Structures are given as structure tokens and as C-alpha cells.
Amino acid sequence: MRPPVEKAKDFKGTLRRLIKYLQPHSSRLLGVLVAAILSTVFSIISPKVMAEGTDILSQGAIAILQGVQGPELIFLL
Numbered sequence: 001m002r003p004p005v006e007k008a009k010d011f012k013g014t015l016r017r018l019i020k021y022l023q024p025h026s027s028r029l030l031g032v033l034v035a036a037i038l039s040t041v042f043s044i045i046s047p048k049v050m051a052e053g054t055d056i057l058s059q060g061a062i063a064i065l066q067g068v069q070g071p072e073l074i075f076l077l
Contacts, residue, residue: 008014022029
């Protein structure tokens with residue numbers, strides 16, 4: 001059995017000291033926060049973009065196999 005968890009005695013004072021300690025690094029912390037937000041947004045959006053690209057490629061491949069007029073193979077060099 002674990003002993004009961006002890007609560008912080010001065011949470012506000014500790015938070016103030018932490019903010020004061022991290023203040024010289026505020027620009028770096030802001031950069032990390034922005035990067036984390038962008039990473040989350042991209043990991044939410046990327047499966048949707050990949051699905052659309054896969055759908056377009058598969059529709060073109062099926063049309064080529066069926067001999068439909070119009071679809072062409074495009075090779076990017």
C-alpha cells in the first residue's frame with residue numbers, strides 16, 4: 001500500500017518561481033509550443049490528404065486498366 005499523496009503547500013509561490021526561472025527561455029518555449037501545435041494539426045490532417053491522393057491514383061489506375069479514354073500516365077522526373 002502506498003502512503004497518501006501529499007499536496008503542495010505553496011502551489012502559487014512555486015508556480016511563480018517556476019515562471020521566473022523559465023522567463024529567459026520564453027522565446028524557445030513559445031517555439032516549442034507552436035511546433036507541438038503544428039505537429040498535432042499535421043498529424044490530424046495528413047491521413048485525410050493521403051486518402052484523397054490514394055483515391056485519385058486508384059481511380060486513374062482503374063480507368064487505365066479498363067481502357068477509358070482520357071486518363072494518361074504522367075511520369076515526374
